[in-house]
Amino acid sequence: MKITQQATDNTLTLSLDGELDASSSVVLDTELSKAEILNNQKVLIDCRQLNYISSAGLGVFISHLQRFQDAGVKLVFFNMQEKVHNVFEILGLDSLMTIVPSEAEATAI
Amino acid sequence: MSFVRKLNSFLLPFPILSWLGLLAGTLLYAHPGLVGSSVTLPTWVPLFLQAVFTLCVFVQERTTTDRLRGLDFTGLLRRLVLGPGLLATVCVGLHLAQRFLQHELPTTSSLAFTVVYTINVGLFVLLLARTTYAWRSLVLFRASTRLRHLWNWFEALLATTLLLRLLVAAPPYGLSMALLGVLASFGAYVSSHQKWVAYLSRRQKVDAVLLQVAVLLSMGIFVVYFLRVQREAHSVAPATQLSFLLLNAGFAGFYAIMGLLVTFFNLPTAGVFEQKREEILSLQRLTQLIQRGQTPEEVYRMFFDSAIQTVEADAAWLEVEATTEEEYTGQYYRVPPEQALAIRALLTDYNLGHIEYLNNDLPNSSGFRSLDLPYSSLIVMPLRSSKRQYGALYMLKEQAQGFDRENLSILQTFASQTVLSIENLQLVQASLDTQRVQDELKIASAVQDSLIPKNLPIDNWFEISSHALAATEVGGDFYDFLHLPGRRLAVLIGDVSGKGVTAAFHVAQMKGIFHALMQENPLARNEREKFPVPSKFMAQANNALARCLEKAAFITASLYIIDYEHGGFVFARAGHCHTLYYHSIKEEVSYFRTAGLGLGIIRHDGYEKHIKNQFYDYNPGDVMVIYTDGIVEARDANQEEYGEERLKQMLEHTYYLDADEIKEKILTDLNEFSRGQPMHDDQTLLVIKFKAAQPEPAL
Numbered sequence: 184m185k186i187t188q189q190a191t192d193n194t195l196t197l198s199l200d201g202e203l204d205a206s207s208s209v210v211l212d213t214e215l216s217k218a219e220i221l222n223n224q225k226v227l228i229d230c231r232q233l234n235y236i237s238s239a240g241l242g243v244f245i246s247h248l249q250r251f252q253d254a255g256v257k258l259v260f261f262n263m264q265e266k267v268h269n270v271f272e273i274l275g276l277d278s279l280m281t282i283v284p285s286e287a288e289a290t291a292i
Numbered sequence: 293m294s295f296v297r298k299l300n301s302f303l304l305p306f307p308i309l310s311w312l313g314l315l316a317g318t319l320l321y322a323h324p325g326l327v328g329s330s331v332t333l334p335t336w337v338p339l340f341l342q343a344v345f346t347l348c349v350f351v352q353e354r355t356t357t358d359r360l361r362g363l364d365f366t367g368l369l370r371r372l373v374l375g376p377g378l379l380a381t382v383c384v385g386l387h388l389a390q391r392f393l394q395h396e397l398p399t400t401s402s403l404a405f406t407v408v409y410t411i412n413v414g415l416f417v418l419l420l421a422r423t424t425y426a427w428r429s430l431v432l433f434r435a436s437t438r439l440r441h442l443w444n445w446f447e448a449l450l451a452t453t454l455l456l457r458l459l460v461a462a463p464p465y466g467l468s469m470a471l472l473g474v475l476a477s478f479g480a481y482v483s484s485h486q487k488w489v490a491y492l493s494r495r496q497k498v499d500a501v502l503l504q505v506a507v508l509l510s511m512g513i514f515v516v517y518f519l520r521v522q523r524e525a526h527s528v529a530p531a532t533q534l535s536f537l538l539l540n541a542g543f544a545g546f547y548a549i550m551g552l553l554v555t556f557f558n559l560p561t562a563g564v565f566e567q568k569r570e571e572i573l574s575l576q577r578l579t580q581l582i583q584r585g586q587t588p589e590e591v592y593r594m595f596f597d598s599a600i601q602t603v604e605a606d607a608a609w610l611e612v613e614a615t616t617e618e619e620y621t622g623q624y625y626r627v628p629p630e631q632a633l634a635i636r637a638l639l640t641d642y643n644l645g646h647i648e649y650l651n652n653d654l655p656n657s658s659g660f661r662s663l664d665l666p667y668s669s670l671i672v673m674p675l676r677s678s679k680r681q682y683g684a685l686y687m688l689k690e691q692a693q694g695f696d697r698e699n700l701s702i703l704q705t706f707a708s709q710t711v712l713s714i715e716n717l718q719l720v721q722a723s724l725d726t727q728r729v730q731d732e733l734k735i736a737s738a739v740q741d742s743l744i745p746k747n748l749p750i751d752n753w754f755e756i757s758s759h760a761l762a763a764t765e766v767g768g769d770f771y772d773f774l775h776l777p778g779r780r781l782a783v784l785i786g787d788v789s790g791k792g793v794t795a796a797f798h799v800a801q802m803k804g805i806f807h808a809l810m811q812e813n814p815l816a817r818n819e820r821e822k823f824p825v826p827s828k829f830m831a832q833a834n835n836a837l838a839r840c841l842e843k844a845a846f847i848t849a850s851l852y853i854i855d856y857e858h859g860g861f862v863f864a865r866a867g868h869c870h871t872l873y874y875h876s877i878k879e880e881v882s883y884f885r886t887a888g889l890g891l892g893i894i895r896h897d898g899y900e901k902h903i904k905n906q907f908y909d910y911n912p913g914d915v916m917v918i919y920t921d922g923i924v925e926a927r928d929a930n931q932e933e934y935g936e937e938r939l940k941q942m943l944e945h946t947y948y949l950d951a952d953e954i955k956e957k958i959l960t961d962l963n964e965f966s967r968g969q970p971m972h973d974d975q976t977l978l979v980i981k982f983k984a985a986q987p988e989p990a991l
Contacts, residue, residue, distance in 0.1 A: 238789035242844030275889030
């Protein structure tokens with residue numbers, strides 16, 4: 184798993200590349216746990232290269248969901264592959280999280 | 293070997309016979325008038341007889357089995373001295389007796405002289421043969437094949453030279469010089485092989501030097517004798533015989549001196565050799581002892597005792613760094629702890645604590661002088677591995693220059709051996725601990741196994757078949773059944789995120805919640821409200837789990853309540869896999885794609901609006917397949933997932949079979965698909981087939 188960061192004013196974009204499993208989700212958790220991340224208005228997750236997400240990976244997003252909401256930071260997923268989206272959908276996360284098809288839509292939010 | 297032995301016993305009479313021949317020949321040569329004959333024997337006859345005798349003695353000695361027994365070098369030399377030494381005494385005694393006879397009975401003197409002379413020649417040749425082959429045993433001790441060949445060539449060359457000297461009165465000067473030169477350098481090279489000396493202890497070396505001196509002495513006695521009787525002997529034996537004997541003696545003496553010198557110069561090294569040997573032995577003892585050590589403390593104690601014994605320390609102490617599992621912190625030997633502490637504090641001040649340190653002159657070292665210690669020498673030997681420091685050994689001696697580099701190096705070896713044993717013990721302990729954890733996991737696995745319903749509900753309205761396989765010892769999948777009053781059946785299936793013991797705990801918890809919530813509510817106003825509907829159950833379960841599930845964990849579950857009296861069911865899906873269903877009326881297979889959020893994802897009252905109930909009236913022949921994601925996310929060699937579509941197709945092909953058969957077909961296909969791939973997740977599969985109502989069996 185490779186995580187690349189791109190910060191513009193008020194927006195942080197994290198691009199995930201590879202499989203988000205039990206071991207790589209620890210890295211992602213460290214990134215999302217940083218205090219300064221809440222200074223952003225939006226945190227965008229680019230899922231174009233995300234091939235697989237395990238329950239541990241889902242757990243990372245779930246555990247930060249409330250914290251982001253409380254701080255008023257929007258968490259937006261975009262470019263999500265069909266099978267990854269399916270995992271989000273089955274778990275019911277699509278009703279809790281903002282998942283949009285493209286980056287343009289993500290920035291527009 | 294047996295041939296040589298036979299040859300040896302066959303040759304036994306020959307030296308005696310040939311000596312008798314030599315005696316007769318010499319007598320006839322020196323006293324032609326003895327048998328009345330006036331014919332003088334030619335010179336070559338006694339010389340020839342001499343050659344035959346010498347050859348016989350040497351060959352007989354050559355074929356005798358090696359006189360060296362094991363490593364008994366001094367024994368070999370002692371036997372050599374006792375034999376030839378005795379012979380020398382006999383020789384001198386005979387010489388004196390002959391002198392006496394010559395004085396008393398002048399008439400027979402010449403005859404007696406000849407006899408004594410011949411006896412001495414015989415004894416001397418015997419001595420030379422014995423000496424030569426004793427040296428051979430020593431030179432060839434543990435020698436290479438090349439050296440053995442060289443020795444054989446040397447022997448042949450020596451024999452040729454000697455016999456040439458005996459039979460040719462005056463060989464050309466150049467030839468004999470060249471031969472002698474070759475022999476001398478050959479002999480010097482061969483006799484430089486004195487490996488045996490290294491195997492002697494100091495005492496044995498002294499013995500060896502004395503014995504070699506004794507051999508040389510007895511040889512010297514013979515030489516002196518022959519030189520003294522040279523003039524008189526001219527009348528009884530040809531001159532060449534004498535020079536032959538002297539040349540022979542020269543060679544034997546040469547080896548003896550070589551050996552003597554090597555042994556002599558090796559005397560000072562004997563101490564070092566013995567010390568090394570002692571060190572190797574004590575290291576061996578330590579290794580054996582340490583391996584018997586059952587606890588680190590035993591190992592440290594053995595190390596301490598062996599170290600003191602080996603370097604002969606006057607005082608010592610060992611410090612072992614305390615760990616949680618080790619109570620032993622070291623021990624003292626003839627040194628008061630406060631003194632040890634003072635030395636230790638001083639070393640720490642100088643930044644020398646826990647590194648190898650040797651000081652042989654404490655009274656003249658600035659810091660130590662002020663401590664006013666009764667010791668003058670100190671060694672510090674740390675016990676450490678690449679991973680950590682275990683402690684340090686401190687050894688003290690009263691005299692200055694008490695320790696040397698060798699002490700330091702043997703202590704190093706001791707220390708590394710000790711550390712090795714300690715780490716080995718720790719490894720054994722660690723593997724025991726792992727074993728214990730595994731045993732406990734097995735117990736957890738057995739407990740969890742007992743939570744899986746063994747007896748599936750049986751009724752003539754439906755068939756149920758189940759399959760559950762955990763990827764690790766304890767899994768995170770679960771399913772359960774509960775009969776409710778009014779011919780209803782509750783079926784629960786679910787999956788706890790994560791694996792291992794934590795997941796297993798939540799499985800047990802989930803089953804507890806299931807059984808607790810599925811109790812009849814006594815306050816219910818009507819039949820329908822006696823038991824919670826699935827969505828209500830999920831909301832209550834979410835509420836219960838909210839307080840104990842860790843932040844990143846969640847549970848997916850589906851609860852089905854089948855009312856087989858009315859032929860319908862209601863279910864709610866909390867983030868769990870979609871239900872696969874075969875509709876017999878429509879003859880089609882599809883998924884119930886309902887919305888529903890997993891448990892533990894949001895932990896407030898807002899959860900209930902994320903969960904929906906789905907009602908459905910089933911028909912006979914309908915098939916419901918419920919499973920966990922371990923089934924649809926199983927992968928093949930190309931990392932492709934099994935997927936919902938493939939599962940759907942399987943049911944399309946198998947819906948008409950029994951529940952058991954449908955399950956088997958799906959599992960066979962799944963295993964075929966993921967053959968050779970590791971199992972990523974627990975797999976659970978339930979197949980429920982509804983049947984037409986059948987009459988109750990008569991009781």
